[in-house]
Amino acid sequence: MILASILLLAAAQDAGEPLKDAGKPPIWSDDQRFADYGLGQEKPPVARAEMQRFGACVADVSTERASRTLASDFSTAAYRRSMDQLIDANRGCAKGRGWAKMRSSRLLLAGAIAERLIERDPAPVNVRLARAAALPAAATYSPTDGGAMCVVRSAPDEVGKLFATEIGSAEEVAASVFLEGLFSRCMGGRPVEATPSALRAMLATAAFRSVNSRAEN
Template identity: 60%
Template sequence: MTPILIAFALAAQPQPPQPENPPPLQQEVPASRELTPAHDLFYDDVPVSSREARIAMQRFGSCVADRSQELAAGTIASDFTTRTYRSRLDRLVQANNDCFRDGGRRMRSSRLVLAGAIAEALIERDAQPLNVRLARAAMQPATRAYSVSDQIAICVVRSLPDEVARLMAAEVGSAEEEAATVALAPGLSACSGQNRGVESNSAGLRAILATAAYRSINGAAATGTAQRD
Protein backbone atom coordinates (compact mmCIF):
# COMPACT_ATOMS: atom_id res chain seq x y z
CA MET A 1 0.00 0.00 0.00
CA THR A 2 1.19 3.52 -0.75
CA PRO A 3 1.15 5.90 2.20
CA ILE A 4 0.11 9.50 1.78
CA LEU A 5 3.23 11.52 1.14
CA ILE A 6 2.91 15.19 1.91
CA ALA A 7 5.79 16.82 0.08
CA PHE A 8 6.52 20.43 0.82
CA ALA A 9 8.85 22.07 -1.68
CA LEU A 10 9.02 25.41 0.11
CA ALA A 11 11.86 27.83 -0.31
CA ALA A 12 14.96 26.71 1.52
CA GLN A 13 15.26 28.22 4.96
CA PRO A 14 18.26 28.28 7.29
CA GLN A 15 18.25 25.16 9.41
CA PRO A 16 19.75 24.88 12.91
CA PRO A 17 22.97 22.85 13.11
CA GLN A 18 22.37 19.16 13.63
CA PRO A 19 24.36 17.00 16.04
CA GLU A 20 26.93 14.82 14.36
CA ASN A 21 25.35 11.61 15.63
CA PRO A 22 21.70 12.35 16.37
CA PRO A 23 19.91 9.65 18.38
CA PRO A 24 17.51 7.52 16.32
CA LEU A 25 13.85 8.42 16.56
CA GLN A 26 11.84 6.02 18.66
CA GLN A 27 9.02 5.24 16.27
CA GLU A 28 6.08 2.99 16.84
CA VAL A 29 5.00 0.98 13.82
CA PRO A 30 1.22 0.75 13.46
CA ALA A 31 -0.17 -2.75 13.89
CA SER A 32 -2.30 -2.41 10.81
CA ARG A 33 -2.23 -6.13 10.10
CA GLU A 34 -4.26 -6.58 13.26
CA LEU A 35 -7.00 -4.24 12.03
CA THR A 36 -9.89 -5.33 9.90
CA PRO A 37 -9.40 -5.38 6.11
CA ALA A 38 -11.58 -2.29 5.71
CA HIS A 39 -9.41 -0.19 7.98
CA ASP A 40 -6.29 -1.65 6.44
CA LEU A 41 -7.31 -0.03 3.16
CA PHE A 42 -6.05 3.27 4.46
CA TYR A 43 -3.85 2.46 7.45
CA ASP A 44 -0.40 1.90 6.03
CA ASP A 45 2.57 0.15 7.61
CA VAL A 46 4.77 3.21 7.99
CA PRO A 47 6.34 4.59 11.17
CA VAL A 48 4.18 7.66 11.74
CA SER A 49 3.67 7.90 15.46
CA SER A 50 6.75 9.55 16.90
CA ARG A 51 5.51 12.37 19.11
CA GLU A 52 7.00 15.04 16.85
CA ALA A 53 5.36 13.57 13.76
CA ARG A 54 1.99 13.23 15.47
CA ILE A 55 2.02 16.84 16.70
CA ALA A 56 2.90 18.03 13.20
CA MET A 57 0.02 15.97 11.78
CA GLN A 58 -2.45 17.41 14.30
CA ARG A 59 -1.47 20.92 13.22
CA PHE A 60 -1.70 20.00 9.57
CA GLY A 61 -5.16 18.45 10.06
CA SER A 62 -6.36 21.56 11.87
CA CYS A 63 -5.15 23.79 9.04
CA VAL A 64 -6.83 21.57 6.43
CA ALA A 65 -10.12 21.66 8.35
CA ASP A 66 -9.94 25.46 8.61
CA ARG A 67 -9.19 26.01 4.94
CA SER A 68 -11.39 23.35 3.35
CA GLN A 69 -14.15 22.88 5.89
CA GLU A 70 -16.88 21.71 3.52
CA LEU A 71 -14.74 19.13 1.71
CA ALA A 72 -13.15 18.01 4.98
CA ALA A 73 -16.51 17.51 6.68
CA GLY A 74 -17.96 15.63 3.72
CA THR A 75 -14.92 13.40 3.47
CA ILE A 76 -14.76 12.43 7.16
CA ALA A 77 -18.50 11.71 7.17
CA SER A 78 -18.29 9.36 4.20
CA ASP A 79 -17.49 5.67 3.64
CA PHE A 80 -13.73 5.32 4.10
CA THR A 81 -13.61 2.02 2.20
CA THR A 82 -14.24 3.68 -1.17
CA ARG A 83 -11.88 5.08 -3.77
CA THR A 84 -14.00 8.24 -3.69
CA TYR A 85 -13.06 8.76 -0.05
CA ARG A 86 -9.37 8.24 -0.71
CA SER A 87 -9.50 10.59 -3.69
CA ARG A 88 -11.14 13.30 -1.58
CA LEU A 89 -8.54 12.92 1.15
CA ASP A 90 -5.77 13.22 -1.42
CA ARG A 91 -7.44 16.36 -2.77
CA LEU A 92 -7.44 17.86 0.72
CA VAL A 93 -3.71 17.24 0.99
CA GLN A 94 -2.93 18.64 -2.44
CA ALA A 95 -5.03 21.76 -1.89
CA ASN A 96 -3.48 22.51 1.49
CA ASN A 97 0.07 21.22 1.35
CA ASP A 98 1.43 24.61 2.35
CA CYS A 99 -0.25 24.18 5.74
CA PHE A 100 2.91 22.42 6.82
CA ARG A 101 5.69 24.98 7.08
CA ASP A 102 9.03 23.42 7.91
CA GLY A 103 11.53 24.25 5.21
CA GLY A 104 11.83 21.52 2.63
CA ARG A 105 11.02 18.65 4.96
CA ARG A 106 8.70 15.85 3.91
CA MET A 107 6.07 14.34 6.14
CA ARG A 108 4.67 10.85 5.73
CA SER A 109 1.49 9.59 7.29
CA SER A 110 -1.30 7.09 6.86
CA ARG A 111 -4.72 8.21 5.75
CA LEU A 112 -6.13 7.09 9.08
CA VAL A 113 -3.90 9.37 11.15
CA LEU A 114 -4.61 12.28 8.82
CA ALA A 115 -8.36 11.65 8.90
CA GLY A 116 -8.25 11.50 12.69
CA ALA A 117 -6.45 14.84 12.89
CA ILE A 118 -9.00 16.46 10.57
CA ALA A 119 -11.89 14.92 12.51
CA GLU A 120 -10.57 16.28 15.79
CA ALA A 121 -10.23 19.76 14.32
CA LEU A 122 -13.80 19.63 13.00
CA ILE A 123 -15.07 18.42 16.38
CA GLU A 124 -13.35 21.30 18.15
CA ARG A 125 -15.29 23.86 16.09
CA ASP A 126 -18.27 23.39 18.41
CA ALA A 127 -17.75 25.02 21.81
CA GLN A 128 -20.16 22.64 23.53
CA PRO A 129 -18.30 19.98 25.57
CA LEU A 130 -17.61 16.89 23.50
CA ASN A 131 -18.90 14.50 26.15
CA VAL A 132 -22.26 16.29 26.11
CA ARG A 133 -22.50 16.03 22.34
CA LEU A 134 -21.51 12.37 22.36
CA ALA A 135 -24.04 11.56 25.09
CA ARG A 136 -26.80 13.30 23.13
CA ALA A 137 -25.81 11.46 19.95
CA ALA A 138 -25.94 8.16 21.83
CA MET A 139 -29.66 8.72 22.40
CA GLN A 140 -30.19 8.53 18.62
CA PRO A 141 -29.71 5.53 16.31
CA ALA A 142 -26.06 4.69 15.79
CA THR A 143 -24.31 6.02 12.71
CA ARG A 144 -23.50 3.50 10.01
CA ALA A 145 -20.35 1.43 10.52
CA TYR A 146 -18.12 0.63 7.55
CA SER A 147 -16.09 -2.21 9.09
CA VAL A 148 -15.93 -4.34 12.21
CA SER A 149 -13.34 -2.13 13.88
CA ASP A 150 -15.38 0.94 12.94
CA GLN A 151 -18.39 -0.68 14.59
CA ILE A 152 -16.34 -1.19 17.74
CA ALA A 153 -15.17 2.43 17.68
CA ILE A 154 -18.75 3.69 17.29
CA CYS A 155 -19.81 1.54 20.23
CA VAL A 156 -17.03 3.04 22.37
CA VAL A 157 -17.85 6.68 21.57
CA ARG A 158 -21.52 6.01 22.31
CA SER A 159 -20.82 4.10 25.54
CA LEU A 160 -18.00 6.14 27.07
CA PRO A 161 -18.48 9.81 26.15
CA ASP A 162 -16.50 11.13 29.13
CA GLU A 163 -13.50 8.88 28.51
CA VAL A 164 -13.47 9.60 24.77
CA ALA A 165 -13.68 13.34 25.44
CA ARG A 166 -10.69 13.10 27.80
CA LEU A 167 -8.70 11.32 25.11
CA MET A 168 -9.53 13.97 22.52
CA ALA A 169 -8.57 16.73 24.97
CA ALA A 170 -5.17 15.20 25.76
CA GLU A 171 -2.09 16.34 23.88
CA VAL A 172 -0.83 13.68 21.52
CA GLY A 173 2.01 11.62 22.91
CA SER A 174 1.43 12.85 26.46
CA ALA A 175 1.01 11.01 29.74
CA GLU A 176 -2.59 12.22 29.78
CA GLU A 177 -3.21 10.55 26.44
CA GLU A 178 -1.72 7.30 27.70
CA ALA A 179 -3.91 7.41 30.82
CA ALA A 180 -7.02 8.12 28.76
CA THR A 181 -6.19 5.24 26.43
CA VAL A 182 -5.81 2.86 29.37
CA ALA A 183 -9.17 4.01 30.74
CA LEU A 184 -10.82 3.07 27.45
CA ALA A 185 -9.51 -0.51 27.47
CA PRO A 186 -12.52 -2.05 29.28
CA GLY A 187 -14.92 -0.32 26.90
CA LEU A 188 -12.99 -1.53 23.88
CA SER A 189 -13.13 -5.06 25.21
CA ALA A 190 -16.86 -4.87 25.94
CA CYS A 191 -17.66 -3.38 22.54
CA SER A 192 -15.60 -6.03 20.76
CA GLY A 193 -17.95 -8.79 21.90
CA GLN A 194 -17.25 -11.93 19.91
CA ASN A 195 -14.98 -10.03 17.55
CA ARG A 196 -11.28 -9.66 18.11
CA GLY A 197 -10.63 -6.27 19.66
CA VAL A 198 -9.07 -3.33 17.89
CA GLU A 199 -5.31 -3.75 18.15
CA SER A 200 -3.43 -0.62 17.26
CA ASN A 201 -0.98 1.92 18.60
CA SER A 202 -2.14 5.06 20.39
CA ALA A 203 -2.12 7.08 17.17
CA GLY A 204 -4.34 4.61 15.32
CA LEU A 205 -6.73 4.14 18.24
CA ARG A 206 -7.16 7.87 18.73
CA ALA A 207 -7.78 8.34 15.02
CA ILE A 208 -10.49 5.69 14.67
CA LEU A 209 -12.26 7.04 17.75
CA ALA A 210 -12.02 10.62 16.44
CA THR A 211 -13.55 9.74 13.09
CA ALA A 212 -16.25 7.64 14.77
CA ALA A 213 -16.99 10.47 17.21
CA TYR A 214 -17.32 12.99 14.40
CA ARG A 215 -19.72 10.78 12.46
CA SER A 216 -21.67 9.97 15.61
CA ILE A 217 -22.34 13.62 16.50
CA ASN A 218 -22.97 14.51 12.86
CA GLY A 219 -25.25 11.58 12.12
CA ALA A 220 -27.38 13.43 9.60
CA ALA A 221 -24.37 13.98 7.36
CA ALA A 222 -23.09 10.44 7.88
CA THR A 223 -26.32 8.79 6.75
CA GLY A 224 -25.76 9.76 3.14
CA THR A 225 -24.94 6.86 0.86
CA ALA A 226 -21.36 7.07 -0.35
CA GLN A 227 -20.47 5.89 -3.81
CA ARG A 228 -18.93 2.45 -3.49
CA ASP A 229 -16.44 1.76 -6.24
Protein backbone atom coordinates in the same frame (compact mmCIF):
# COMPACT_ATOMS: atom_id res chain seq x y z
CA MET B 1 -0.13 15.89 -7.29
CA ILE B 2 0.43 15.63 -3.55
CA LEU B 3 -1.11 12.36 -2.32
CA ALA B 4 -2.09 11.32 1.16
CA SER B 5 1.42 10.04 1.55
CA ILE B 6 2.37 13.72 2.10
CA LEU B 7 3.41 14.10 5.68
CA LEU B 8 5.95 14.87 8.27
CA LEU B 9 9.06 16.97 8.01
CA ALA B 10 12.43 15.71 7.43
CA ALA B 11 13.82 14.88 10.90
CA ALA B 12 10.69 13.45 12.42
CA GLN B 13 10.03 12.34 8.92
CA ASP B 14 11.76 9.02 9.05
CA ALA B 15 9.35 7.89 11.76
CA GLY B 16 6.46 7.61 9.28
CA GLU B 17 5.79 4.84 6.82
CA PRO B 18 4.69 5.54 3.25
CA LEU B 19 1.25 4.43 2.25
CA LYS B 20 1.26 1.02 0.60
CA ASP B 21 -2.28 0.82 -0.75
CA ALA B 22 -1.61 1.87 -4.33
CA GLY B 23 -3.30 -0.53 -6.67
CA LYS B 24 -5.33 -2.21 -3.94
CA PRO B 25 -9.03 -2.86 -4.50
CA PRO B 26 -11.38 -0.16 -3.16
CA ILE B 27 -12.40 -2.19 -0.09
CA TRP B 28 -10.02 -3.91 2.32
CA SER B 29 -10.38 -5.86 5.55
CA ASP B 30 -9.55 -4.48 8.99
CA ASP B 31 -6.49 -6.72 9.16
CA GLN B 32 -5.19 -5.29 5.87
CA ARG B 33 -6.00 -1.80 7.04
CA PHE B 34 -3.89 -2.17 10.18
CA ALA B 35 -1.00 -3.88 8.41
CA ASP B 36 -0.91 -1.47 5.47
CA TYR B 37 -0.99 1.62 7.67
CA GLY B 38 1.63 0.46 10.15
CA LEU B 39 -0.52 1.08 13.20
CA GLY B 40 1.26 -1.44 15.40
CA GLN B 41 4.26 0.84 16.00
CA GLU B 42 3.78 4.24 17.59
CA LYS B 43 5.20 7.36 15.98
CA PRO B 44 7.31 9.79 18.08
CA PRO B 45 5.26 12.49 19.86
CA VAL B 46 6.90 15.26 17.82
CA ALA B 47 5.83 13.60 14.57
CA ARG B 48 2.32 13.03 15.87
CA ALA B 49 2.05 16.64 17.06
CA GLU B 50 3.06 17.92 13.63
CA MET B 51 0.41 15.68 12.09
CA GLN B 52 -2.21 17.14 14.43
CA ARG B 53 -1.23 20.66 13.41
CA PHE B 54 -1.34 19.78 9.73
CA GLY B 55 -4.77 18.18 10.12
CA ALA B 56 -6.03 21.18 12.09
CA CYS B 57 -4.89 23.52 9.33
CA VAL B 58 -6.67 21.42 6.68
CA ALA B 59 -9.84 21.43 8.78
CA ASP B 60 -9.70 25.22 9.25
CA VAL B 61 -8.98 26.05 5.62
CA SER B 62 -11.33 23.53 4.00
CA THR B 63 -13.96 22.93 6.66
CA GLU B 64 -16.86 22.03 4.40
CA ARG B 65 -14.84 19.77 2.10
CA ALA B 66 -13.16 18.07 5.06
CA SER B 67 -16.53 17.49 6.73
CA ARG B 68 -18.00 15.92 3.59
CA THR B 69 -14.98 13.66 3.20
CA LEU B 70 -14.92 12.41 6.78
CA ALA B 71 -18.66 11.79 6.73
CA SER B 72 -18.27 9.41 3.78
CA ASP B 73 -17.39 5.70 3.54
CA PHE B 74 -13.62 5.42 4.13
CA SER B 75 -13.52 1.95 2.58
CA THR B 76 -14.12 3.27 -0.94
CA ALA B 77 -11.80 4.49 -3.67
CA ALA B 78 -13.89 7.67 -3.79
CA TYR B 79 -12.92 8.45 -0.20
CA ARG B 80 -9.24 7.93 -0.92
CA ARG B 81 -9.45 10.24 -3.93
CA SER B 82 -11.28 12.82 -1.85
CA MET B 83 -8.59 12.71 0.85
CA ASP B 84 -5.85 13.09 -1.76
CA GLN B 85 -7.66 16.06 -3.30
CA LEU B 86 -8.20 17.61 0.12
CA ILE B 87 -4.49 17.44 0.85
CA ASP B 88 -3.57 18.70 -2.59
CA ALA B 89 -5.86 21.69 -2.11
CA ASN B 90 -4.12 22.53 1.17
CA ARG B 91 -0.46 22.43 0.23
CA GLY B 92 -0.11 25.77 1.97
CA CYS B 93 -0.69 24.04 5.31
CA ALA B 94 2.61 22.23 4.77
CA LYS B 95 4.55 24.96 3.00
CA GLY B 96 3.52 27.54 5.58
CA ARG B 97 5.35 25.52 8.23
CA GLY B 98 8.41 24.94 6.09
CA TRP B 99 7.74 21.24 5.67
CA ALA B 100 9.38 19.56 2.73
CA LYS B 101 7.30 16.41 2.90
CA MET B 102 5.38 14.26 5.33
CA ARG B 103 4.46 10.59 5.42
CA SER B 104 1.78 8.76 7.34
CA SER B 105 -1.57 7.04 6.95
CA ARG B 106 -4.91 8.37 5.86
CA LEU B 107 -6.39 7.12 9.12
CA LEU B 108 -4.05 9.19 11.30
CA LEU B 109 -4.56 12.27 9.14
CA ALA B 110 -8.33 11.78 9.16
CA GLY B 111 -8.23 11.54 12.94
CA ALA B 112 -6.32 14.83 13.22
CA ILE B 113 -8.81 16.56 10.91
CA ALA B 114 -11.76 15.04 12.78
CA GLU B 115 -10.53 16.28 16.16
CA ARG B 116 -10.22 19.82 14.84
CA LEU B 117 -13.67 19.72 13.27
CA ILE B 118 -15.12 18.50 16.56
CA GLU B 119 -13.30 21.26 18.48
CA ARG B 120 -14.78 23.98 16.28
CA ASP B 121 -18.12 23.57 18.06
CA PRO B 122 -17.96 25.38 21.43
CA ALA B 123 -20.22 22.85 23.17
CA PRO B 124 -18.31 20.27 25.27
CA VAL B 125 -17.38 17.12 23.34
CA ASN B 126 -18.86 14.77 25.93
CA VAL B 127 -22.19 16.59 25.88
CA ARG B 128 -22.44 16.41 22.09
CA LEU B 129 -21.47 12.74 22.07
CA ALA B 130 -24.05 11.93 24.75
CA ARG B 131 -26.77 13.72 22.81
CA ALA B 132 -25.82 11.88 19.63
CA ALA B 133 -25.87 8.56 21.50
CA ALA B 134 -29.56 9.06 22.23
CA LEU B 135 -30.26 8.90 18.48
CA PRO B 136 -29.72 6.03 16.01
CA ALA B 137 -26.03 5.36 15.41
CA ALA B 138 -24.26 6.74 12.36
CA ALA B 139 -23.18 4.28 9.68
CA THR B 140 -19.95 2.33 10.21
CA TYR B 141 -17.71 0.83 7.56
CA SER B 142 -15.67 -1.97 9.14
CA PRO B 143 -15.66 -4.11 12.31
CA THR B 144 -13.19 -1.84 14.12
CA ASP B 145 -15.14 1.21 12.99
CA GLY B 146 -18.23 -0.38 14.52
CA GLY B 147 -16.26 -0.91 17.73
CA ALA B 148 -15.12 2.73 17.71
CA MET B 149 -18.69 3.93 17.24
CA CYS B 150 -19.77 1.75 20.16
CA VAL B 151 -17.07 3.32 22.34
CA VAL B 152 -17.93 6.95 21.53
CA ARG B 153 -21.60 6.23 22.19
CA SER B 154 -20.93 4.29 25.41
CA ALA B 155 -18.28 6.48 27.05
CA PRO B 156 -18.66 10.12 25.94
CA ASP B 157 -16.92 11.48 29.04
CA GLU B 158 -13.85 9.28 28.63
CA VAL B 159 -13.61 9.95 24.90
CA GLY B 160 -13.84 13.69 25.55
CA LYS B 161 -11.03 13.39 28.09
CA LEU B 162 -8.85 11.56 25.54
CA PHE B 163 -9.25 14.33 22.98
CA ALA B 164 -8.30 16.88 25.65
CA THR B 165 -4.95 15.20 26.38
CA GLU B 166 -1.64 16.28 24.91
CA ILE B 167 -0.16 14.08 22.20
CA GLY B 168 2.27 11.56 23.70
CA SER B 169 1.43 12.48 27.30
CA ALA B 170 0.99 10.12 30.24
CA GLU B 171 -2.63 11.28 30.39
CA GLU B 172 -3.17 10.19 26.79
CA VAL B 173 -1.70 6.77 27.50
CA ALA B 174 -3.88 6.31 30.60
CA ALA B 175 -7.02 7.34 28.72
CA SER B 176 -6.09 5.04 25.83
CA VAL B 177 -5.62 2.02 28.11
CA PHE B 178 -9.11 2.43 29.55
CA LEU B 179 -10.73 2.98 26.16
CA GLU B 180 -8.85 0.09 24.58
CA GLY B 181 -10.45 -2.23 27.14
CA LEU B 182 -13.88 -0.83 26.35
CA PHE B 183 -13.13 -1.15 22.63
CA SER B 184 -12.45 -4.86 23.13
CA ARG B 185 -15.75 -5.30 24.97
CA CYS B 186 -17.58 -3.44 22.20
CA MET B 187 -16.13 -6.00 19.78
CA GLY B 188 -17.37 -8.98 21.76
CA GLY B 189 -14.13 -9.53 23.64
CA ARG B 190 -11.90 -9.53 20.57
CA PRO B 191 -8.45 -8.22 21.57
CA VAL B 192 -7.71 -4.74 20.30
CA GLU B 193 -4.03 -3.95 19.97
CA ALA B 194 -3.69 -0.43 18.63
CA THR B 195 -1.24 2.32 19.44
CA PRO B 196 -2.60 5.42 21.21
CA SER B 197 -2.40 7.33 17.92
CA ALA B 198 -4.39 4.69 16.01
CA LEU B 199 -6.98 4.35 18.78
CA ARG B 200 -7.33 8.13 19.03
CA ALA B 201 -7.75 8.46 15.26
CA MET B 202 -10.39 5.71 15.04
CA LEU B 203 -12.35 7.24 17.92
CA ALA B 204 -12.03 10.76 16.48
CA THR B 205 -13.39 9.80 13.08
CA ALA B 206 -16.23 7.82 14.66
CA ALA B 207 -17.00 10.68 17.06
CA PHE B 208 -17.09 13.18 14.22
CA ARG B 209 -19.53 11.04 12.23
CA SER B 210 -21.64 10.49 15.33
CA VAL B 211 -22.12 14.20 16.10
CA ASN B 212 -22.21 15.12 12.40
CA SER B 213 -24.99 12.61 11.77
CA ARG B 214 -26.95 14.10 14.66
CA ALA B 215 -26.51 17.61 13.22
CA GLU B 216 -27.91 16.48 9.88
CA ASN B 217 -30.97 14.72 11.36
